[in-house]
Amino acid sequence: MALPNLKLISFTLCPYVQRAMIVLNEKNIPFDVEYIDLSAPPAWFYDISPLEKVPVLLVNDEPLFESMVICEYLDEITLDTDRGSLYPDDAFKRATNRAWIEFGSDILSTTFEFYTTEDEKRFKHLTGTLIDRFEVLEEEISDGTYFNGENFSMVDAVYAPVFRYHNRIAKFKNYGFFEDTPKIKAWGDKLLARPSVIKSVPDTYEQDMSNYIKKLDSVFRKEINDSL
Ligand SMILES: N[C@@H](CCC(=O)N[C@@H](CS)C(=O)NCC(=O)O)C(=O)O
Structure with a gap:
């Protein structure tokens, strides 16, 4: 078709x-x-x-x-291709995948607020929230390469940008987000090395991110000011 x-x-x-x-x-x-x-x-x-x-x-x-x-x-629209669906066949597994996608969206908005908030107390709270979220996620991911096991799925497509955000943040300053979550750390590294993920941002991404943060008056920006 x-x-x-x-x-x-x-x-x-x-x-x-x-x-x-x-x-x-x-x-x-x-x-x-x-x-x-x-x-x-x-x-x-x-x-x-x-x-x-x-x-x-x-x-x-x-x-x-x-x-x-x-x-x-x-x-x-591509179900008839070799790759089939990025969701599991089983209805319950498909539903739980969608639930963890919602969880990923929550981490994204929490991360955005983490680096943009101008409120010191809120910043501390969000740092703790993110650590908690990753600890919860650590219990959910498979022991395989990706979220569901050996096959890349929609959940992986959603979490790759989460890891891109956190990879950038960690280069500025280590907040220990993955200190107690070795499975998540390995999952993130695998996703960030995947060609589809590498190609999902322009070459200017890192510089664009720095330029964006430079314009903020946030707690995070103040903490990492010297590395900008
Ligand atoms: N729920 C939306 C969220 C998209 C979203 O927040 N996009 C941001 C950029 S990352 C945006 O366009 N913000 C513009 C605005 O809020 O004015 C989705 O999943 O597509």
């Missing part, structure tokens, strides 16, 4: 965009990408993005919004 024309409307630093890009790469789906400046989006963006957020996938020029909806659509 011929695939539609696909264009992903993106922002260089967005972890939700990365999920969609990883699925596109994993399933070898041809697509175009257009990066926009989220601080000054073009006027047409408001017509295609009801929540004024990226990612938006243009499917034969029709917009589809919300990253997980996009990821599931991409999975469904």
Whole structure:
């Protein structure tokens, strides 16, 4: 079956965009990408993005919004390929995978708040929350290479951007997020080395991230100021 024309409307630093890009790469789906400046989006963006957020996938020029909806659509239109689905066959396992995807989204928003908050007390609280979240996750992941075992799945596509965030944070300062979670650490390293994940951000990602943090007045920015 011929695939539609696909264009992903993106922002260089967005972890939700990365999920969609990883699925596109994993399933070898041809697509175009257009990066926009989220601080000054073009006027047409408001017509295609009801929540004024990226990612938006243009499917034969029709917009589809919300990253997980996009990821599931991409999975469904390629079910007949060699790769099949990025979800498990069993309905309960599929449902629990979706639950851990929600957990991953919570870690993403907590991480965003961690490096942007200007409130010292809140920063300490969020640091503890993230450590707790990773400890809970440590009990859930398989003993194999990926979340479900040996096969890369949708859960892995969602967590790879979490590890990209934390890898960048750890280069600035070690907050010990993975000190007591060796399985998570190994999982993250595996994901970050995967070609679909490497290709899900532009080459300028690290520098773009530093430039973004430089503009913040957050507790995190103050802590790592010397390494910026
Ligand atoms: N639930 C949305 C979240 C997407 C999201 O938060 N995108 C951010 C960039 S990483 C955004 O577009 N923010 C613009 C804004 O909030 O004004 C999804 O999964 O697609």
